[in-house]
Amino acid sequence: MAKNENRQYVTTRCSECGKELRPINKNKKNHPEKMELKRYCSNCRKHTVAKEKK
Ligand SMILES: [Zn+2]
Numbered sequence: 591m592a593k594n595e596n597r598q599y600v601t602t603r604c605s606e607c608g609k610e611l612r613p614i615n616k617n618k619k620n621h622p623e624k625m626e627l628k629r630y631c632s633n634c635r636k637h638t639v640a641k642e643k644k
Contacts, residue, residue, distance in 0.1 A: 596620075602629060602640040609633040611640050 596619040602611045611629055629640040 600625075601643040602627070603643045604629075604631040604634060605639045605641050607631065607633045607638075610643070616642075 596617050598616055598618055599613040600616045601613050602625075603609065604611060605626075609631060611631060614625075614627075616625065624642040626639055626641050628637050630636070631638045631640070
């Protein structure tokens with residue numbers, strides 16, 4: 591069974607409070623750069639821009 595090398599779990603962090611959100615399964619082939627995406631932050635209790643950690 592071949593593993594898909596392009597799929598990788600990356601940690602995202604809320605840009606407003608800095609809380610770590612659940613990892614996303616990113617396809618590195620489609621998104622080689624750092625991603626910014628809107629996610630629900632349980633700390634802010636709203637949707638915020640989450641940035642990829644590191
Ligand atoms: Zn937050």
